[in-house]
Amino acid sequence: MFDSIKKIFSTETENASPVYGDKPDIIREKSAELYERAKNYFPGGVNSPVRAFKSVYGTPLFIEKGDGSRLWDADGNEFIDFCGSWGPLILGHNHPKIREKVIEVMQNGMSFGAPTALENELAELIIKNNKYIEKIRFTSSGTEAVMSAIRLARGVTKRDKIIKFEGCYHGHTDALLVKAGSGLVTFGETSSAGIPKAYADETIVVSLNDKEAVKAAFEQFKEQIACVIIEPVPANNGLLLQNQDFLEFLREICDQNCSLLIFDEVISGFRVGFEGAAGFYNIKPDIITYGKIIGGGLPVGAYGASNGIMSNISPEGGVYQAGTLSGNPVAMAAGIAQLTELLKSGFYKEMNQKTLEFTDSIQRYATSKSYKFKVFQIGSIFWFAFTEKEKIQTSEDIDASSMEKFKMMHRELLNRGIYLGPSGYEVGFVSAAHSKIDLEKAKRAIFESLDIVFKNR
Numbered sequence: 183m184f185d186s187i188k189k190i191f192s193t194e195t196e197n198a199s200p201v202y203g204d205k206p207d208i209i210r211e212k213s214a215e216l217y218e219r220a221k222n223y224f225p226g227g228v229n230s231p232v233r234a235f236k237s238v239y240g241t242p243l244f245i246e247k248g249d250g251s252r253l254w255d256a257d258g259n260e261f262i263d264f265c266g267s268w269g270p271l272i273l274g275h276n277h278p279k280i281r282e283k284v285i286e287v288m289q290n291g292m293s294f295g296a297p298t299a300l301e302n303e304l305a306e307l308i309i310k311n312n313k314y315i316e317k318i319r320f321t322s323s324g325t326e327a328v329m330s331a332i333r334l335a336r337g338v339t340k341r342d343k344i345i346k347f348e349g350c351y352h353g354h355t356d357a358l359l360v361k362a363g364s365g366l367v368t369f370g371e372t373s374s375a376g377i378p379k380a381y382a383d384e385t386i387v388v389s390l391n392d393k394e395a396v397k398a399a400f401e402q403f404k405e406q407i408a409c410v411i412i413e414p415v416p417a418n419n420g421l422l423l424q425n426q427d428f429l430e431f432l433r434e435i436c437d438q439n440c441s442l443l444i445f446d447e448v449i450s451g452f453r454v455g456f457e458g459a460a461g462f463y464n465i466k467p468d469i470i471t472y473g474k475i476i477g478g479g480l481p482v483g484a485y486g487a488s489n490g491i492m493s494n495i496s497p498e499g500g501v502y503q504a505g506t507l508s509g510n511p512v513a514m515a516a517g518i519a520q521l522t523e524l525l526k527s528g529f530y531k532e533m534n535q536k537t538l539e540f541t542d543s544i545q546r547y548a549t550s551k552s553y554k555f556k557v558f559q560i561g562s563i564f565w566f567a568f569t570e571k572e573k574i575q576t577s578e579d580i581d582a583s584s585m586e587k588f589k590m591m592h593r594e595l596l597n598r599g600i601y602l603g604p605s606g607y608e609v610g611f612v613s614a615a616h617s618k619i620d621l622e623k624a625k626r627a628i629f630e631s632l633d634i635v636f637k638n639r
């Protein structure tokens with residue numbers, strides 16, 4: 183595998199003269215060794231599939247340490263990190279305020295399965311600063327939060343069917359691992375083995391940015407739709423930024439049909455602003471799900487809604503949902519420390535500005551060289567797309583063959599000390615820990631990598 187990929191790359195660049203001098207591939211001996219061992223223990227050698235580096239060059243890097251904007255792997259390679267543990271690390275790695283709070287709380291024990299004041303504290307921080315939810319329930323992952331939000335929507339409306347959008351990811355529960363069939367409005371097809379067809383039949387999958395398809399679904403399944411669920415900032419399959427009026431249309435059509443609107447803000451929550459995409463677009467969903475940033479790097483998810491809707495959750499209401507480690511004190515501590523920093527005045531303004539300058543100058547460089555390359559950006563989220571299109575708003579707009587170019591770029595960036603998530607479908611994140619110097623260094627590496635990718639156009 184390793185060698186055959188190496189061969190492909192070396193023949194591709196055989197005749198081309200080096201642009202910025204030959205950057206040798208980073209040494210991955212220790213990582214490769216750890217990966218070999220991991221394969222004995224875990225399917226595919228990993229505990230979450232994308233970590234296996236299947237769509238980029240080489241074996242996965244095993245990480246030893248993170249600090250601020252930086253990561254170090256088992257071979258001692260240093261990287262400026264733009265993956266941020268897939269979004270949670272908005273303050274960068276190993277932030278002292280989070281670390282200190284976690285250590286302080288851990289002195290008193292790590293789990294009680296009984297209420298603690300820390301849960302109140304995190305809930306207060308969120309609810310007092312977010313006009314879109316009145317009550318919240320903590321879970322241990324984003325997947326769990328979304329699963330519970332769907333059950334809540336079904337429990338409240340006493341309807342079974344849900345509408346989701348092709349290209350939005352909502353975690354790995356059965357109801358949501360469903361992709362579009364053919365046709366405008368279709369019952370989904372399961373996108374994983376092991377999901378009963380009957381579950382997929384309750385999930386209607388439509389294209390993003392397609393009002394007609396949503397209308398048709400509501401007409402075809404009158405009074406059967408419990409909810410529409412969307413990532414208001416779809417960021418799990420590229421960055422498919424939607425028009426404000428499409429999100430407003432979803433709000434209206436849900437109201438007209440007495441269906442609930444769920445914003446899955448596991449990525450966008452506390453990222454595009456403290457109030458997430460709901461605040462960014464000024465649209466009030468009925469239920470919001472959170473994850474990632476909310477736990478400061480520890481496993482936390484949450485869902486929130488109005489008092490009325492949340493009163494349906496057990497033990498107050500009939501919708502059951504529980505968790506042995508829900509509201510875990512150590513995880514709450516990390517969330518409290520992180521969100522406290524985010525609430526400081528000017529936090530988002532500064533980070534969003536910094537990201538915009540970064541992505542703008544990358545775009546300017548690519549445009550000046552006539553590279554077919556676009557950087558999409560919102561808040562501190564960005565996505566590199568090898569495309570000529572001005573907008574990419576649906577997953578059908580993504581050209582799968584362009585991922586070969588990403589693969590090359592990913593390798594060149596690793597060789598220049600820049601770490602992106604190992605797939606061209608994944609977005610990147612700027613954190614508060616990225617300094618001007620980090621971003622300058624990253625820009626230079628990106629320019630060089632683009633030159634190499636487009637050298638043999």
Ligand SMILES: *Cc1c(COP(=O)(O)O)cnc(C)c1O
Nearest residue numbers: 323324325351352353448449473
């Ligand atoms: C990451 C993510 C999830 C799943 O969260 P996990 O913590 O990985 O279970 C759900 N929805 C969205 C939008 C996500 O980005």
